[in-house]
Amino acid sequence: MKGYYGVYGGQFVAETLIHALDELEEAFAKFKRDKSAKGELDDLLKNYAGRPTPLYYAKNLSRYLGCDVYLKREDLLHSGAHKLNNTLGQAILTKFMEKRRIIAETGAGQHGVATATAAALLGIECIVYMGKIDAERQRPNLLRMKLLGADVRIVEKGSMTLKSAINEALRDWVKNVQATHYILGSVVGPHPFPEIVAYFQSIIGREAKRQILKQAGKLPDCVIACVGGGSNAIGIFKGFLKDNVELIGVEAGGESLELGKHSATLAMGRPGILHGSLSYLLQDDCGQVAKVHSISAGLDYPGIGPEHSYLKDTGRVKYGVCFDSEALDGFKILSKLEGIIPALESAHAVGYVLKKRDYFKGKMIVINVSGRGDKDLGIIESMEENGV
Numbered sequence: 001m002k003g004y005y006g007v008y009g010g011q012f013v014a015e016t017l018i019h020a021l022d023e024l025e026e027a028f029a030k031f032k033r034d035k036s037a038k039g040e041l042d043d044l045l046k047n048y049a050g051r052p053t054p055l056y057y058a059k060n061l062s063r064y065l066g067c068d069v070y071l072k073r074e075d076l077l078h079s080g081a082h083k084l085n086n087t088l089g090q091a092i093l094t095k096f097m098e099k100r101r102i103i104a105e106t107g108a109g110q111h112g113v114a115t116a117t118a119a120a121l122l123g124i125e126c127i128v129y130m131g132k133i134d135a136e137r138q139r140p141n142l143l144r145m146k147l148l149g150a151d152v153r154i155v156e157k158g159s160m161t162l163k164s165a166i167n168e169a170l171r172d173w174v175k176n177v178q179a180t181h182y183i184l185g186s187v188v189g190p191h192p193f194p195e196i197v198a199y200f201q202s203i204i205g206r207e208a209k210r211q212i213l214k215q216a217g218k219l220p221d222c223v224i225a226c227v228g229g230g231s232n233a234i235g236i237f238k239g240f241l242k243d244n245v246e247l248i249g250v251e252a253g254g255e256s257l258e259l260g261k262h263s264a265t266l267a268m269g270r271p272g273i274l275h276g277s278l279s280y281l282l283q284d285d286c287g288q289v290a291k292v293h294s295i296s297a298g299l300d301y302p303g304i305g306p307e308h309s310y311l312k313d314t315g316r317v318k319y320g321v322c323f324d325s326e327a328l329d330g331f332k333i334l335s336k337l338e339g340i341i342p343a344l345e346s347a348h349a350v351g352y353v354l355k356k357r358d359y360f361k362g363k364m365i366v367i368n369v370s371g372r373g374d375k376d377l378g379i380i381e382s383m384e385e386n387g388v
Helices: 015-033 035-049 059-065 083-096 110-122 132-137 139-147 162-175 193-201 203-216 231-237 306-314 324-338 344-355 374-385
Strands: 055-057 068-073 101-106 125-131 151-155 180-182 222-226 246-254 270-274 277-281 317-323 364-369
Touching: 015 035, 015 083, 015 162, 015 193, 035 083, 055 203, 059 068, 059 324, 068 203, 083 101, 083 110, 083 180, 083 193, 083 231, 101 110, 101 162, 110 125, 110 139, 125 132, 125 139, 125 162, 132 139, 132 151, 139 151, 139 374, 151 162, 162 180, 193 203, 193 231, 193 306, 203 231, 203 364, 222 231, 222 344, 231 246, 231 306, 231 364, 246 324, 246 344, 277 306, 306 317, 317 324, 317 344, 324 344, 324 374, 344 364, 344 374
Parallel strands: 068 364, 101 125, 101 180, 125 151, 222 246, 222 364, 246 317
Antiparallel strands: 055 068, 270 277
């Protein structure tokens, strides 16, 4: 059924937005067939964003873990994370639809920065919604967005994190739908957003597959990526879904798996509706969206993309959990052994491999380093001061 991955997905939105979603679906289909629009995107990805990003053999980390570790370096993409793949694509799509205004939500700030970057480049008005808590813990990205010319609107209601930012962005879209395109940052939301974001992020997996075959002469045993909403993970998984390669998504275990202290949606959630689609969702005993926690603002979300929900149920992807302290270990190990400071989101993938090192021993693995970690240094400093 259109817009669904198994039973997951759909369009659970206000009637006001149905026409906009139909318009977006039609425009996206035309965009994919338009040689000029696709050529503009390909040119910007190469000459502006810096694709292809390297696939780096991490010899020191490999020696430490007893397995061959390759890192897909999305942290080297312009603006510091994989998010620009999607925002450049959707910004060009905005112009293709003859819209003049972009809105976006952001948690860790990387999607907000990437949206502001694309909007500045293409001369489009840009409004970014960011929860107050995230704005405080990701202040460097808040300042970057403002410098790039974005109107950053701080959300001081609800959870004051990513969930609340999405709520406000959706309210804005309902009010201004005629002139506005909403650049959703992950593979969540109503159809066709999960499909659109996955399409633009799938370049990660296509590159990684070509690169590992060239460098190692064979496919890896495992591909590992952190999962919040799930865009970087879907991006790299897309290159290997049809191959005999184990795919592992790593969720944020937070402080513990007690309700309200983690963001492990697939590990601890159940199907429900959030932000316009049916997928796994963290809920309390009354079925209300549960409070969540992660050291990482980008993983601090109670839902998950519908395609990830489907991949979990079918067993094609295995989903594990990395706790805050384990992510901090991953952050420090990669920094000290390879001179690569990862985003705390990516550190969850590294921390999971550290925790499961016996399982990965002797294997060849690819870890998607979805972003760089300079934005997180304040959080790391605060944790160390508190003895974490």
